[in-house]
Amino acid sequence: AWTSFVVFSISQSTMLVVGAIYYMSFTGVPGTATYYATIMTIYTWVAKGAWFALGYPYDFVVTPVWIPSAMLLDLTYWATRRNKHAAIIIGGTLVGLSLPIFNMINLLLVRDPLEMAFKYPRPTLPPYMTPIEPQVGKFYNSPVALGSGAGAVLSVPIAALGAKLNTWTYRWMAA
Secondary structure: OHHHHHHHHHHHHHHHHHHHHHHHHHHOOOOHHHHHHHHHHHHHHHHHHHHHHOOOOHHHOOOOOOHHHHHHHHHHHHHOOOOHHHHHHHHHHHHHHHHHHHHHHHHHOOOOHHHHHHHOOOOOOOHHHOOOOOOOOOOOOOHHHHHHHHHHHHHHHHHHHHHHHHHHHHHHHHO
C-alpha cells in the first residue's frame, strides 16, 4: 500500500501543479489555482457519484485533497508579488510537500480504499491487469515522507512546464 500511496502522491501533486500554475499565470490572478483545484474536486465528486450509481460502495473512489495545496500555491504567488519564478520554485515545492500530508489525513478517515478496490474489482479488468499487493515492510521510512520528498522534487519542474505551456499558448494565439 505504501508504494501505491507514493505513486498516488507524486501523480496527484504534479497533476495539480501543472494545471494550477498554467491557469494562475494565464490570468495573473492569485486564487486561480484554488479555483482549478475546486473544479477538479467537483469532477471527482461527480465520478464518485457515477461509481456509486453503478453499485459500488461510496468509499470506492476517494476524492484527493487538492484545495489546501492549491491555496498554498496561490499564497506564494500573492506573497511574492506575482513573481512567476517564485511561484514555480516555492509554490511547486509547497504543493509537492503538502499534498501527501493532506491526502494521508483524508485516507485515514475513509475505510481502507485498497480493500474496497479488491472487494469490487472492475468486471472488465483482464487477469493480467489485476493489481498485486506490493510487499510491505521492506522500506522502513514513512510513505508520507517519501511521497512528500519525491513530490516536492518533481513538482518544481512540472510547475515550470505549466508556466511554459502558458507562454506557448500565447504564441499559438498570436500566430
